[in-house]
Amino acid sequence: MMKKSVINILKTFAVWVVALMLLLSLAACGGASKGQQEAGEASAAGGSGSDQGDTVFRTLDEIKESGTINIGVFSDKNPFGYVDENGEYQGYDVYFARRIGEDLGVEVNFVSTEAANRVEYLETGKVDIILANFTVTAERAEKVDFALPYMNVALGVVSPDSRVITDLSELEEGDEVIVISGTTAETYLIENNPEITLQKYDTYANAKNALENGNAVAWANDNTEVIAYALQSPGYTVGIPSLGSQDTIAPAVSKGNESLLAWINEEIKGLAEEQFFHKDYEATLQDTYGMDYEESLVVEGGVTKQD
Amino acid sequence: MPDLGFEVLLKGKNMARLLGGLGTAMQISMISVAISIFLGIIVGILMAWKNPISRAVTRCYLEIVRIMPQMVLLFLVYFGSTRAFGWNLSGELSAVIVFSFWGTAEMGDLVRGALDSIPAHQYESAWALGLSSGQVYRYIVLPQTVRRLIPLAINLITRMIKTTSLVLMIGVVEVLKVSQQIIEANRMSSPNAAFGVYLVVFLLYFAACWPISLLAGYLEKRWR
Numbered sequence: 001m002m003k004k005s006v007i008n009i010l011k012t013f014a015v016w017v018v019a020l021m022l023l024l025s026l027a028a029c030g031g032a033s034k035g036q037q038e039a040g041e042a043s044a045a046g047g048s049g050s051d052q053g054d055t056v057f058r059t060l061d062e063i064k065e066s067g068t069i070n071i072g073v074f075s076d077k078n079p080f081g082y083v084d085e086n087g088e089y090q091g092y093d094v095y096f097a098r099r100i101g102e103d104l105g106v107e108v109n110f111v112s113t114e115a116a117n118r119v120e121y122l123e124t125g126k127v128d129i130i131l132a133n134f135t136v137t138a139e140r141a142e143k144v145d146f147a148l149p150y151m152n153v154a155l156g157v158v159s160p161d162s163r164v165i166t167d168l169s170e171l172e173e174g175d176e177v178i179v180i181s182g183t184t185a186e187t188y189l190i191e192n193n194p195e196i197t198l199q200k201y202d203t204y205a206n207a208k209n210a211l212e213n214g215n216a217v218a219w220a221n222d223n224t225e226v227i228a229y230a231l232q233s234p235g236y237t238v239g240i241p242s243l244g245s246q247d248t249i250a251p252a253v254s255k256g257n258e259s260l261l262a263w264i265n266e267e268i269k270g271l272a273e274e275q276f277f278h279k280d281y282e283a284t285l286q287d288t289y290g291m292d293y294e295e296s297l298v299v300e301g302g303v304t305k306q307d
Numbered sequence: 308m309p310d311l312g313f314e315v316l317l318k319g320k321n322m323a324r325l326l327g328g329l330g331t332a333m334q335i336s337m338i339s340v341a342i343s344i345f346l347g348i349i350v351g352i353l354m355a356w357k358n359p360i361s362r363a364v365t366r367c368y369l370e371i372v373r374i375m376p377q378m379v380l381l382f383l384v385y386f387g388s389t390r391a392f393g394w395n396l397s398g399e400l401s402a403v404i405v406f407s408f409w410g411t412a413e414m415g416d417l418v419r420g421a422l423d424s425i426p427a428h429q430y431e432s433a434w435a436l437g438l439s440s441g442q443v444y445r446y447i448v449l450p451q452t453v454r455r456l457i458p459l460a461i462n463l464i465t466r467m468i469k470t471t472s473l474v475l476m477i478g479v480v481e482v483l484k485v486s487q488q489i490i491e492a493n494r495m496s497s498p499n500a501a502f503g504v505y506l507v508v509f510l511l512y513f514a515a516c517w518p519i520s521l522l523a524g525y526l527e528k529r530w531r
């Protein structure tokens with residue numbers, strides 16, 4: 001009889017434990033969507049200038065006070081953000097991140113981010129700045145605030161030396177162009193040059209093999225990708241180094257974090273004096289892209305050539 | 308022999324970093340496994356208990372875990388808790404919470420299955436012999452249940468170890484992320500490094516899971 005009652009107590013206890021866990025999990029689900037609204041309201045309030053204590057992000061002063069800034073970078077996108085053999089973060093974005101830490105007088109805590117979670121990191125304030133090859137788009141600008149750009153990105157077209165395509169109008173009847181499915185190159189060509197026949201491949205490796213086997217006359221992709229490819233592969237030249245709309249890469253902060261945004265913009269403008277991003281290019285990107293593309297890739301002082 | 312790019316593992320601290328990443332993965336999975344087994348047994352008893360309320364509650368819990376991909380749960384706990392409550396949970400803690408939440412449900416279901424598999428006549432015979440309920444569990448149900456549980460639990464444990472590869476999405480650098488970092492850092496100098504590095508990662512996962520399989524085999528024999 002004694003043992004039976006022990007088991008009963010255990011069962012009652014267990015029911016409560018499980019009920020509590022379930023309640024917590026439901027609260028987390030329900031709370032998430034509610035929190036989203038709150039975050040939205042908070043950022044709207046921050047945007048109008050009023051300083052609410054309930055914001056997700058940390059202001060410039062709060063960062064300075066804490067002595068550490070959290071910067072989200074890629075840890076596996078050589079040469080923009082990667083980790084070297086000694087476990088140190090390196091790359092074009094990281095070089096700039098270190099300078100930000102230095103000029104703010106705080107330690108930099110690098111957070112490894114993925115392409116898919118960069119916006120989420122800013123929306124929850126888990127990082128202060130994202131410096132992860134973040135292309136400025138209108139869609140993203142609704143959720144985060146972009147600072148001034150520090151790099152250009154466009155499409156490029158690489159072709160064999162035997163017949164270098166320097167303009168899309170050189171393509172003749174029956175000529176096909178390689179693209180990787182789902183890339184901006186594919187979208188751009190379908191939209192702007194529907195007359196061109198595309199050969200689509202799923203992976204970088206397959207597209208590369210197709211070009212080398214002569215399946216098509218040219219390969220369109222991000223210009224950084226085709227430039228790096230041409231430099232590594234003798235016999236291939238980038239005939240069109242920048243095609244279509246010029247996009248830019250910029251630091252991003254949480255929506256409404258005006259103090260930090262303003263500081264970064266001032267920093268980028270100030271760094272133009274010493275040609276900081278040219279130095280950055282020479283230190284991190286030159287090995288991959290050579291000297292020829294420095295002017296077309298680097299944006300100094302936040303001023304793009306088109307402006 | 309084809310070039311598999313093993314040399315990248317000898318550069319700098321790469322091998323140590325890879326082992327450190329495995330350490331992180333094992334730490335997260337082992338803590339979660341310990342919690343899951345403990346809570347899972349309690350949940351399993353509740354699931355097997357013929358009480359409509361406990362059945363309904365545990366059933367709901369199990370279904371939630373079944374239909375939610377672990378990836379979604381990780382995002383929900385890591386980012387969602389910050390949005391909803393302003394908690395700034397670390398990636399590691401979020402991972403342990405999610406893996407325990409998942410492991411407890413699955414472990415509970417395994418315990419329920421094992422308990423249900425003991426035929427009713429064994430209870431009845433034991434009671435007929437005058438054993439108390441406690442004695443029935445201690446001498447008849449428990450030994451058989453535990454033995455039936457081992458292979459099932461091992462499957463769950465090794466699955467939890469392997470699923471830690473998802474935590475790279477919430478900023479935790481574990482073995483798979485380190486291997487991607489090494490491959491990408493050497494993209495130009497050793498383009499074939501992916502084969503060699505992933506082969507080593509395969510061996511590391513094997514080295515982590517194999518002892519658990521061995522232990523399971525030993526226990527199964529011992530408790531026969």
